[in-house]
Amino acid sequence: MSVSSPSDAESSPCPLPGPRDPGGKDTERGEEKVCAVCGDRATGYHFHVMTCEGCKGFFRRSVNKGVCFTCPLARSCPVTKANRRQCQACRLQKCLDAGMRKDMIMSEEALRRRWALRGQRRLARELPEGLTAEQQELIDILIAAHQRTFDSTFSQFTHYWPAVRLCIPSPRPRSPPQPGIPATWLPSSLPDCLDDVLPDVFSMLPHFADLSTFMIQQVINFAKEIPAFRSLPIDDQISLLKGATLEICEIQFNTVFNAETKAWECGQHCYTIQDGALAGFQQIYLEPLLKFHISLKKLQLHEAEYVLLQAMRLFSPGRDQGAAVAGGPLSSADARPAPPDHTSIAQRDFIDAFQEKVALTLKSYIDHWHPMPEGRFLYAKLLLLLTELQTLKAENMRQILHIQDLSTMTPLLSEIIS
CATH class of the missing domain: 3.30.50.10 (Erythroid Transcription Factor GATA-1, subunit A)
Structure with missing residues (x-):
């Protein structure tokens, strides 16, 4: 046979x-x-x-x-x-x-x-072809920069400002409200003789000031770890950081967000949307913010996708911080120097080209590591979420400008939004 x-x-x-x-x-x-x-x-x-x-x-x-x-x-x-x-x-x-x-x-x-x-x-x-060597090198650089600068346990975060008790006017003795009542829901004017101290409710504003400074510093360090960013003129670096830092903070914050508990778990610290209310932020900003983090977390992004999103926002020169905020111009009381637009960026062509490179790398990564049907519309969903993030940043800045004590507490945040 x-x-x-x-x-x-x-x-x-x-x-x-x-x-x-x-x-x-x-x-x-x-x-x-x-x-x-x-x-x-x-x-x-x-x-x-x-x-x-x-x-x-x-x-x-x-x-x-x-x-x-x-x-x-x-x-x-x-x-x-x-x-x-x-x-x-x-x-x-x-x-x-x-x-x-x-x-x-x-x-x-x-x-x-x-x-x-x-x-x-x-x-x-x-299946689509894998990543090119250049794209993989870019991802490696961004991941290394993120790991060297982002403290996911917040072990290095130090809270300096003392807690501030909230007070409400009360003509007669009354029981304190439940913890978690937003500060913006309490009366702001206090009769001198009718102050009733609430021992169980503290303002999160001082804590938020320290947290903002800590996260902004991490974003600045992240940017400095990227060779393409370091090669830019110092004025261009400042313009990019002013335009993107707040958004990158939210992207990084999403990595520690727990969608089940709806809380940001930062080592020994844990934050909820109610803490944002206690810092003085209003529901018109907090509710869309929570929805954004839930939507982004559900996509179950890889570390590479998170860092590519951060790089996309960093290399995004534009006037999205300008006078038109949340559908209309700021009032004269809110007037601040307008941020630089495209015309003030010296290396605009280089920045645009690098952002396109990052975007193509993100698309290639998704196509390779999230094949159909898992990866269906994932890239499009991320672009939509980035658009929502720009709207959130605009409302965030509007409300920060109304919280007068915040810019006094954290000059770095004041510099970012100025």
Whole structure:
């Protein structure tokens, strides 16, 4: 019994030279091929003989099961397309007479392995190409910068400002409200003789001032770790940081956000949206902020995707911090020097080109590591969330400008929004 070579297969869809058709004539390309066993239309060479799919399957099943067929007519039954099912013994014998080889039949396990391999190859053809060496190098640089500058445990965060008790006017003794009542919901004016100190409720404003300074410093250090950023003129560096720092802070803050508890878990510190209210922020900003973090966290981004998002925002020169905030110009009381726009950026072409490079790297990474259907619309969703983040930043700045004590407490934050 001969052993088939590794290149042999159970079936070959294209006719191979050698065997002849039932009529004894050489098969020629372009002619309809017929099965050497039953005369039906052939689909290719199966087990070394030109056959149809029906006879191919019949031959494999008969040999694998080891069935011994018996012919009632002394093995003289005709085998045609119409009656090939009537006598299995004669059909099997005709398969053997035509030259079909038992040694070319693969076991069930071998067939499963073969189909699995074919599936893997098909999937590999459908998957996009991997990242280029340049793109992978960019990701490595950004991840290293993030890991060297972002303290996810907030172990280095120090709270300097003392807690501030909240007071409300009360003409008669009253029980204190439940902890967590936003400061903006309490009256701001206090009659001198009617102050009632609430021992269980503290303003988060001083704490927020320290936290903002800490996170802004981390973003600045992150930017300085990127060679492309360090190569820019100092004025361009300042412009980019003023335009993107608050947004990058939110992206970094999302890495410690717990979508189940709706809390930011920063080592020994834990913050909720109510803490933002106690710092003086209003619900028109806090509710969309919470929704943004929930939406971003649900995407289950990799570390590489987080750092690429940060780089996309960093290298985004523009006037998105300008006078038009939250749908309208700031009032004269809120007037501040307008941030630089594109025209004030000396290396605008370089910055735009680098941002495009980052965006393409993010798209390639998503296509490679989030294949369909998992990655469907993931890149588009991230772009929409970045747009929402710009709107959040605008409202955030509007409210910070109204919290007069905040800029006094943290000059660095005041410099970022100025």
